[in-house]
Amino acid sequence: MAQNSNAPGDTPDLSVQLGPLRLRNPVMVASGTFGYGEEYEDFLDLERLGAIVVKGISLRPRPGNPPPRIVETAAGMINAIGLENVGVDVFLKSKLPHLQRLQVPVVVNIFGNTLEEYAQLAAKLDGVPGIAALEINISCPNVKEGGMVFGTDPLMAARVVQVVRRATALPLITKLTPNVTRIGDIARATVDAGSDMLSCINTVAAMAVDIFSRRPKLANVMGGLSGPAIKPIALRCTLEVLREVHCPVIGIGGIATPTDALEFLVLGARAVQVGTANFVNPSVTTEIIEGMERFLRVEKIARLEDCIGTLDTQCLFPFAEIACELTDLP
Amino acid sequence: MKIMEDVSVVSQEKVAFQTHLLRLSAGRISREARLGQFLMVQVRDGTDPLLRRPFSFHRIDAEQGVVEILYRVVGRGTWWLSQCDSGARLRIIGPLGNGFQLPQCGPAPVVAVAGGIGIAPMMQLLEKLAQWLAPSGKTREIHLFYGARTAEEFIPGKAFDTLGITVHWSTDDGSRGHEGFVTRLLEDTMRREKIKPCVVYSCGPLAMQYHVARWALENGVPSQLSLESLMACGLGACLGCALPAVNPAAPQEEHYLHVCKDGPVFKAEMIQWHKIQTHPATPPIFLFS
Ligand SMILES: Cc1cc2nc3c(=O)[nH]c(=O)nc-3n(C[C@H](O)[C@H](O)[C@H](O)COP(=O)(O)OP(=O)(O)OC[C@H]3O[C@@H](n4cnc5c(N)ncnc54)[C@H](O)[C@@H]3O)c2cc1C
Ligand SMILES: Cc1cc2nc3c(=O)[nH]c(=O)nc-3n(C[C@H](O)[C@H](O)[C@H](O)COP(=O)(O)O)c2cc1C
Ligand code: FES
Numbered sequence: 001m002a003q004n005s006n007a008p009g010d011t012p013d014l015s016v017q018l019g020p021l022r023l024r025n026p027v028m029v030a031s032g033t034f035g036y037g038e039e040y041e042d043f044l045d046l047e048r049l050g051a052i053v054v055k056g057i058s059l060r061p062r063p064g065n066p067p068p069r070i071v072e073t074a075a076g077m078i079n080a081i082g083l084e085n086v087g088v089d090v091f092l093k094s095k096l097p098h099l100q101r102l103q104v105p106v107v108v109n110i111f112g113n114t115l116e117e118y119a120q121l122a123a124k125l126d127g128v129p130g131i132a133a134l135e136i137n138i139s140c141p142n143v144k145e146g147g148m149v150f151g152t153d154p155l156m157a158a159r160v161v162q163v164v165r166r167a168t169a170l171p172l173i174t175k176l177t178p179n180v181t182r183i184g185d186i187a188r189a190t191v192d193a194g195s196d197m198l199s200c201i202n203t204v205a206a207m208a209v210d211i212f213s214r215r216p217k218l219a220n221v222m223g224g225l226s227g228p229a230i231k232p233i234a235l236r237c238t239l240e241v242l243r244e245v246h247c248p249v250i251g252i253g254g255i256a257t258p259t260d261a262l263e264f265l266v267l268g269a270r271a272v273q274v275g276t277a278n279f280v281n282p283s284v285t286t287e288i289i290e291g292m293e294r295f296l297r298v299e300k301i302a303r304l305e306d307c308i309g310t311l312d313t314q315c316l317f318p319f320a321e322i323a324c325e326l327t328d329l330p
Numbered sequence: 331m332k333i334m335e336d337v338s339v340v341s342q343e344k345v346a347f348q349t350h351l352l353r354l355s356a357g358r359i360s361r362e363a364r365l366g367q368f369l370m371v372q373v374r375d376g377t378d379p380l381l382r383r384p385f386s387f388h389r390i391d392a393e394q395g396v397v398e399i400l401y402r403v404v405g406r407g408t409w410w411l412s413q414c415d416s417g418a419r420l421r422i423i424g425p426l427g428n429g430f431q432l433p434q435c436g437p438a439p440v441v442a443v444a445g446g447i448g449i450a451p452m453m454q455l456l457e458k459l460a461q462w463l464a465p466s467g468k469t470r471e472i473h474l475f476y477g478a479r480t481a482e483e484f485i486p487g488k489a490f491d492t493l494g495i496t497v498h499w500s501t502d503d504g505s506r507g508h509e510g511f512v513t514r515l516l517e518d519t520m521r522r523e524k525i526k527p528c529v530v531y532s533c534g535p536l537a538m539q540y541h542v543a544r545w546a547l548e549n550g551v552p553s554q555l556s557l558e559s560l561m562a563c564g565l566g567a568c569l570g571c572a573l574p575a576v577n578p579a580a581p582q583e584e585h586y587l588h589v590c591k592d593g594p595v596f597k598a599e600m601i602q603w604h605k606i607q608t609h610p611a612t613p614p615i616f617l618f619s
Contacts, residue, residue: 033568065572066607068559081569279381
């Protein structure tokens with residue numbers, strides 16, 4: 001890491017450049033875990049966040065899945081909410097205005113069950129003031145193609161991005177699912193199709209069984225695992241994506257502490273999203289931001305940007321590091 | 331306003347079979363809380379268990395700055411909670427949800443139904459109702475239908491007699507009061523004694539609530555049912571705590587309400603009871619120890 005002189009007491013610079021967006025810090029909140037922001041206003045100053053990603057929005061309101069919708073598992077939880085949301089019209093009329101008044105970038109997470117839905121949704125959001133970017137959730141079934149999930153096939157994923165790209169001038173973030181064999185292929189396909197940025201990962205496909213009733217613990221049978229349990233998977237996915245494409249990447253998955261967040265930045269992610277941890281501690285994002293600041297002070301680094309992408313995969317062991325220095329290996 | 335407060339345990343005692351009473355020194359939350367609301371308790375640091383656990387306020391004492399929860403040990407979270415000694419620190423969030431409404435019907439009779447640990451949010455409410463009319467010299471008939479699996483699960487309610495609350499006991503095994511379901515006792519007693527209550531308050535397992543709701547709807551009794559569901563956030567953010575509900579604007583459509591923000595107290599007519607899938611039966615506690 002670059003060592004800059006940093007007088008004690010100086011506030012380290014946490015701001016990051018994320019594609020066209022300048023964020024005051026890299027800590028965003030993940031879609032579906034922060035409502036529309038207002039749910040958390042008693043617990044933190046929303047304007048301290050790097051950005052807010054709102055609950056996924058669809059063209060029409062969706063009621064969501066029957067309960068039970070959630071179950072706790074080891075260091076995580078599985079959810080099958082079924083993308084319940086108020087629909088884009090109600091969102092624009094009654095949820096967005098409050099966020100527009102705040103000094104914080106708002107990213108709108110969108111999803112559809114057909115390409116047309118994605119396109120119409122993007123067109124409706126295009127040009128609306130106070131929206132910094134769209135995040136495209138491609139972890140949804142394509143109802144016209146037998147329910148196969150858009151995000152698991154490079155061609156289908158690319159087509160979603162293409163139709164959204166044509167419908168709006170807003171910066172686009174494509175949110176990748178980890179439930180694929182080669183996440184790098186999907187990353188490449190969506191970037192080639194016009195995605196400005198990527199975020200990864202969405203939840204990991206999972207299920208839980210109740211031995212007393214012999215039933216699945218979720219009415220939907222399967223759901224998505226999130227929380228600390230998935231952080232190692234998310235780190236690996238982020239690295240694979242970073243090796244494949246050169247656009248800005250946002251790391252998501254199991255982030256609950258400043259250390260977790262910094263791990264993604266060291267890998268090369270330019271920002272992070274905090275999800276499930278908001279449920280456990282509604283002001284966790286503030287604590288993560290403050291922890292990052294402390295880390296920079298201790299490490300005497302003036303700008304957080306200087307930490308990004310500093311992962312050293314050459315020298316994995318301390319002794320190897322010494323060996324590197326001694327023998328001047330590449 | 332919702333508050334996250336670091337509180338300390340004033341005391342913890344075992345009051346009945348697998349049932350603990352926890353007193354917390356929570357000055358800020360106690361001043362904001364209403365009966366029927368709940369709080370989310372982080373039973374322990376770290377990731378096991380990961381999520382907070384919801385508990386109703388059992389008693390709220392704003393003057394002393396103390397709140398109490400009464401809970402049953404049913405799994406990992408409640409087991410860890412039962413290990414907290416006086417002085418232990420806990421992080422809690424509250425008050426959450428809507429709470430009970432007091433009846434608007436003068437001295438007409440009030441009925442309450444409690445199943446097992448469902449007594450938790452009811453005790454102070456009943457005491458309040460009993461004392462409410464005292465200054466005017468009037469009295470109100472209050473009937474509590476209190477059911478449990480077996481007699482040792484009942485919470486000692488010393489005050490019931492002095493307050494003039496009629497308790498109708500029932501147990502599954504007949505060890506105290508009526509043998510069988512408390513909702514059966516409710517139906518029979520109400521029919522026999524021709525009581526016309528102006529409201530029924532109820533808290534207990536969803537299977538019990540279903541029968542209370544049906545009885546209330548059939549007899550036109552306004553109801554306030556404290557319902558439960560699994561919760562991740564308690565704040566209206568995760569949408570995990572949904573219950574199938576009736577959309578008054580479009581009764582045929584699939585619709586959900588959320589226990590943490592629309593409830594936990596609901597009217598019987600708001601819920602689509604036939605669509606409710608109850609929680610898996612509570613597993614025997616020995617599996618956890
Ligand atoms: C609004 C609300 C108020 C509540 N008030 C009280 C109270 O005053 N006293 C009390 O003892 N309990 C109360 N509960 C239930 C309590 O939250 C659960 O018993 C507790 O979360 C179980 O945690 P655990 O880790 O011990 O059990 P787990 O290991 O998580 O589960 C053990 C068993 O408990 C069931 N369970 C888990 N969570 C819930 C839940 N949220 N609601 C119902 N069943 C659940 C599971 O299905 C399982 O059968 C309330 C629940 C809600 C939603
Ligand atoms: C309850 C819940 C709801 C979610 N809803 C959405 C959603 O609407 N759209 C979306 O793209 N991701 C959604 N996610 C995924 C999260 O944004 C995030 O990618 C995932 O939870 C991993 O991060 P975490 O481990 O920090 O929670 C949801 C996650 C949870 C737990
Ligand atoms: S528990 Fe999260 S919305 Fe109700």
